[in-house]
Amino acid sequence: MESAVVESRPEVLAALARILPREALLVEAEDTRPYECDGLTLIRQRPMAVALPQTEAQVVAVLRLCHRLGVPVVPRGAGTGLAGSALPDAGGVLLSMARFNRILAVDRRACTATVEPGVRNLAISEAAAPQGLYYAPDPSSQVACTIGGNVAENSGGVHCLKYGLTLHNVLRVRGYTVDGEAVEFGSLAPDAAGLDLLALVVGSEGMLAVTMEVTVRLVPRPELARCIMASFADVAQAGDAVAALIAAGIIPAGLEMLDQAASRLVEPFAHAGYDLEAAAVLLCESDGTPEEVEEEIAHMSQVLRAAQATRIQVSRDEAERLKFWAGRKNAFPAAGRAAPAYYCTDGTIPRKHIGQMLKSIQAMERRYGLSCPNVFHAGDGNLHPLVLFDDSDPDSVARAEAFGAEILEESVRLGGTVTGEHGVGMEKLNQMCSQFDRPTLDAFAAVKRAFDPAGTLNPGKVIPSLHRCAEYGRQRVVGGALPHPELPRF
Amino acid sequence: MQTELADFARQHADGPEAADILRACVHCGFCTATCPTYQLFGDELDGPRGRIYLIKQVLEGQAPTERTQLHLDRCLTCRACETACPSGVKYGRLVEIGRELLAERRPRGWRAQAARRALAWVLTGGAFAPLLAVGRLLRPVLPMRLGAQLAPARAAGTWPRTPRARRMLLLAGCVQPALAPNINAATARVFDALGIEVLTVARAGCCGALRHHLDQQAAAREDMRRNIDAWWPAIEAGAEAILVNASGCGTMLKDYGVLLRADPAYAAKAARISALARDLCEVLPPLVAALAPRLGPAVSTRVVFHPPCSLQHGQQLRGVVEGMLVALGAQVLPFADAPLCCGSAGTYSLLQPAVSATLRERKLAALTAPRPEVILSANIGCLTQLSGGATPVQHWIEWLDERLR
Ligand SMILES: Cc1cc2nc3c(=O)[nH]c(=O)nc-3n(C[C@H](O)[C@H](O)[C@H](O)COP(=O)(O)OP(=O)(O)OC[C@H]3O[C@@H](n4cnc5c(N)ncnc54)[C@H](O)[C@@H]3O)c2cc1C
Numbered sequence: 001m002e003s004a005v006v007e008s009r010p011e012v013l014a015a016l017a018r019i020l021p022r023e024a025l026l027v028e029a030e031d032t033r034p035y036e037c038d039g040l041t042l043i044r045q046r047p048m049a050v051a052l053p054q055t056e057a058q059v060v061a062v063l064r065l066c067h068r069l070g071v072p073v074v075p076r077g078a079g080t081g082l083a084g085s086a087l088p089d090a091g092g093v094l095l096s097m098a099r100f101n102r103i104l105a106v107d108r109r110a111c112t113a114t115v116e117p118g119v120r121n122l123a124i125s126e127a128a129a130p131q132g133l134y135y136a137p138d139p140s141s142q143v144a145c146t147i148g149g150n151v152a153e154n155s156g157g158v159h160c161l162k163y164g165l166t167l168h169n170v171l172r173v174r175g176y177t178v179d180g181e182a183v184e185f186g187s188l189a190p191d192a193a194g195l196d197l198l199a200l201v202v203g204s205e206g207m208l209a210v211t212m213e214v215t216v217r218l219v220p221r222p223e224l225a226r227c228i229m230a231s232f233a234d235v236a237q238a239g240d241a242v243a244a245l246i247a248a249g250i251i252p253a254g255l256e257m258l259d260q261a262a263s264r265l266v267e268p269f270a271h272a273g274y275d276l277e278a279a280a281v282l283l284c285e286s287d288g289t290p291e292e293v294e295e296e297i298a299h300m301s302q303v304l305r306a307a308q309a310t311r312i313q314v315s316r317d318e319a320e321r322l323k324f325w326a327g328r329k330n331a332f333p334a335a336g337r338a339a340p341a342y343y344c345t346d347g348t349i350p351r352k353h354i355g356q357m358l359k360s361i362q363a364m365e366r367r368y369g370l371s372c373p374n375v376f377h378a379g380d381g382n383l384h385p386l387v388l389f390d391d392s393d394p395d396s397v398a399r400a401e402a403f404g405a406e407i408l409e410e411s412v413r414l415g416g417t418v419t420g421e422h423g424v425g426m427e428k429l430n431q432m433c434s435q436f437d438r439p440t441l442d443a444f445a446a447v448k449r450a451f452d453p454a455g456t457l458n459p460g461k462v463i464p465s466l467h468r469c470a471e472y473g474r475q476r477v478v479g480g481a482l483p484h485p486e487l488p489r490f
Numbered sequence: 491m492q493t494e495l496a497d498f499a500r501q502h503a504d505g506p507e508a509a510d511i512l513r514a515c516v517h518c519g520f521c522t523a524t525c526p527t528y529q530l531f532g533d534e535l536d537g538p539r540g541r542i543y544l545i546k547q548v549l550e551g552q553a554p555t556e557r558t559q560l561h562l563d564r565c566l567t568c569r570a571c572e573t574a575c576p577s578g579v580k581y582g583r584l585v586e587i588g589r590e591l592l593a594e595r596r597p598r599g600w601r602a603q604a605a606r607r608a609l610a611w612v613l614t615g616g617a618f619a620p621l622l623a624v625g626r627l628l629r630p631v632l633p634m635r636l637g638a639q640l641a642p643a644r645a646a647g648t649w650p651r652t653p654r655a656r657r658m659l660l661l662a663g664c665v666q667p668a669l670a671p672n673i674n675a676a677t678a679r680v681f682d683a684l685g686i687e688v689l690t691v692a693r694a695g696c697c698g699a700l701r702h703h704l705d706q707q708a709a710a711r712e713d714m715r716r717n718i719d720a721w722w723p724a725i726e727a728g729a730e731a732i733l734v735n736a737s738g739c740g741t742m743l744k745d746y747g748v749l750l751r752a753d754p755a756y757a758a759k760a761a762r763i764s765a766l767a768r769d770l771c772e773v774l775p776p777l778v779a780a781l782a783p784r785l786g787p788a789v790s791t792r793v794v795f796h797p798p799c800s801l802q803h804g805q806q807l808r809g810v811v812e813g814m815l816v817a818l819g820a821q822v823l824p825f826a827d828a829p830l831c832c833g834s835a836g837t838y839s840l841l842q843p844a845v846s847a848t849l850r851e852r853k854l855a856a857l858t859a860p861r862p863e864v865i866l867s868a869n870i871g872c873l874t875q876l877s878g879g880a881t882p883v884q885h886w887i888e889w890l891d892e893r894l895r
Pocket residue numbers: 038039074075076077078079080081082085086097117118138139140141144145146147148149150151152153154155156157158205206207209210211212332333421422458517518519
């Protein structure tokens with residue numbers, strides 16, 4: 001999916017300058033370098049230009065122009081992605097949608113909100129709060145990440161076990177294809193006629209269309225929510241407790257786990273009150289009417305105790321419940337307190353293997369000489385091991401990359417997948433080769449071509465080329481260990 | 491985030507500290523959400539994460555242009571980003587070092603430098619009070635907003651003169667005595683009612699923040715040393731604390747220790763000053779219960795409290811004033827976007843008037859939405875910035891003082 005840059009740089013920039021006001025076009029290295037990566041700092045690339053349109057007409061004009069000139073376009077929201085999905089293209093335009101941050105409508109009767117793509121996830125819930133409603137998917141980055149980014153990554157959150165991912169909470173997406181043609185996916189009706197293309201665009205990582213407007217489903221705030229913090233003396237026991245809860249027929253509103261290293265990192269910031277002596281803590285939430293909550297909390301506590309929980313503490317009030325979650329939600333960046341950089345992976349495995357997986361990661365920590373606190377959406381088996389490394393040391397970087405790659409390979413081996421919610425982006429291109437066979441990858445590429453025949457919208461992401469897979473296959477034959485660990489792999 | 495310091499930065503006294511701060515940033519972007527300028531401009535370069543990158547580039551030796559300058563100038567130094575950062579990045583300190591290095595690497599034009607010097611001189615020197623008097627006389631012919639903000643000050647009332655066994659120093663401030671003389675007097679009366687004598691020292695003046703934020707670090711250190719000398723006798727004589735009723739100045743006092751740490755003659759004394767500095771809300775809450783018998787009913791009970799950035803982010807004192815007001819019988823109304831700056835930010839309102847005015851409008855809209863009778867705050871800059879609207883604005887200590895019988 002190499003894109004052919006037809007026009008030379010000065011001509012493209014001159015053409016862009018004609019359609020964008022001065023403050024909306026960044027071209028000098030000084031200004032574009034801060035846009036060189038998203039939340040994954042391992043992979044960086046300065047774009048030819050950053051466009052910061054303020055009107056829909058400007059978005060369309062940029063798309064048309066770039067399409068005509070064969071210039072790649074990479075959409076960007078808040079740049080919190082963890083897979084390099086918003087990594088700029090060296091010869092392309094990074095199209096920031098951050099200025100479209102208006103909430104267009106909150107409909108209390110229909111329980112929907114219609115918003116521009118740059119609206120922050122949390123801002124939707126804040127706007128809906130006076131009506132007693134909220135937007136359920138709550139990525140930990142919800143203070144900052146945009147709904148446009150959420151749609152592109154099909155983002156999940158700590159409450160997605162019960163309420164579903166972005167896909168289950170979005171009704172309609174309006175946008176533009178790479179050539180500036182208007183498109184609409186989904187509808188406000190419960191079931192639209194024809195093929196369900198909404199499911200296709202949600203999770204498409206900005207490769208099929210640029211999102212301009214999103215209508216989301218809102219849900220009524222539960223009367224009550226309470227959260228259990230359960231301590232375990234061993235990570236594997238905590239993993240087994242997760243499986244036990246689900247096996248008991250309980251669907252907690254949230255079911256999350258932090259190991260000791262992770263809770264110790266975040267406690268100084270969040271003051272969540274975590275049990276710092278426990279090898280792992282599980283957060284387990286119940287919501288509904290007070291009666292339902294009381295009954296469910298009792299049931300959960302019973303299962304957790306049977307699963308060897310050493311301590312069980314139930315949030316006494318809303319403030320304490322929010323603290324429990326604040327710790328969990330701020331855990332990744334808190335890693336910055338221990339190391340200059342972290343690499344967060346996103347493999348998902350069948351719940352019954354969580355304990356085993358954590359043991360494997362502990363072995364890898366020793367093998368790679370890097371520590372790896374674990375935080376994850378336990379209920380979905382979605383792991384977020386945080387490999388801590390030093391980005392000034394090329395050897396440390398190479399070890400971190402290899403560590404992350406091995407975790408993903410192990411996820412696939414255990415019957416899981418390489419991404420739960422952060423997307424494939426640039427980061428997991430190699431592992432896509434292990435997870436899917438060539439015909440499947442070719443089918444993905446065909447879908448991409450149907451929307452974007454020239455392949456200029458967010459090129460090079462998600463679908464690995466034949467060549468890359470062949471190269472990756474060759475590397476992996478050498479007994480699992482990568483030759484030349486000093487070389488960057490991305 | 492790793493930084494390869496350029497030679498000039500490595501040799502600079504603050505270079506290594508800046509590199510350490512940069513190391514802590516993991517580029518997660520959580521801080522952008524609470525940044526007032528990112529909300530306004532929607533450009534990474536006008537948010538903390540982008541500014542951190544810009545400062546990193548300067549430290550790494552890339553030649554900065556006027557655009558880096560612009561984006562750093564637009565930063566309010568409100569430090570909301572610090573409160574939001576899970577990784578503990580000390581952005582406030584970083585931007586201070588970044589600005590200092592930038593001023594060295596890329597000096598401002600002489601016009602800008604002269605304007606900044608003049609501003610510092612007017613606001614902190616003896617000229618401010620007479621100029622303010624002229625401004626107030628000219629009110630009828632001034633543009634609406636400026637005129638409204640120059641409204642006559644509340645009269646100071648009497649200053650209690652009873653000697654007390656417990657004594658505390660009070661930072662009198664530079665612009666505050668001219669703009670709102672009642673705040674210091676009200677502070678003295680409330681403490682007097684608690685049996686504590688409040689002392690001011692004539693020779694102490696501006697805390698140094700004004701010059702510090704106008705790229706005049708050396709002159710700012712002069713301010714600090716002068717204040718230390720002025721207060722020292724009273725401290726040796728047993729003053730328990732240095733009270734500050736303008737949270738912007740309080741933040742500065744608490745930084746004396748860091749800012750003078752390289753000065754052998756003053757380092758220890760500066761650290762002592764920082765340790766003694768107290769915002770009013772750090773001293774009063776345990777004492778106010780004793781005031782109860784002396785308090786009459788409040789004139790206004792439906793209040794909003796605008797927490798100054800220097801209080802909630804700079805000094806990390808959140809919810810303390812609000813809690814005390816509730817204990818004193820006020821109905822403290824919640825409002826949207828409390829972590830956001832009102833746009834005053836010291837001299838920012840004069841140097842970036844357009845951004846400042848927009849932030850003021852937004853803040854006033856949020857504060858007045860729950861229909862309060864009065865807007866309370868805790869910093870002279872914010873009080874001036876928010877005044878001139880339909881709802882009266884007061885320091886919370888004045889609100890308390892009015893109830894003393
Ligand atoms: C600390 C931390 C915690 C996180 N926790 C979670 C979590 O719990 N769950 C989770 O799912 N994710 C999580 N993430 C990942 C990230 O926040 C999500 O992937 C989020 O949806 C990205 O949104 P964004 O606005 O930052 O998008 P960006 O990172 O800017 O972009 C992400 C993708 O969306 C595309 N895109 C953005 N806007 C548009 C648009 N308008 N039209 C078309 N394409 C667009 C981009 O091209 C790119 O492919 C976390 C990230 C961090 C840093």
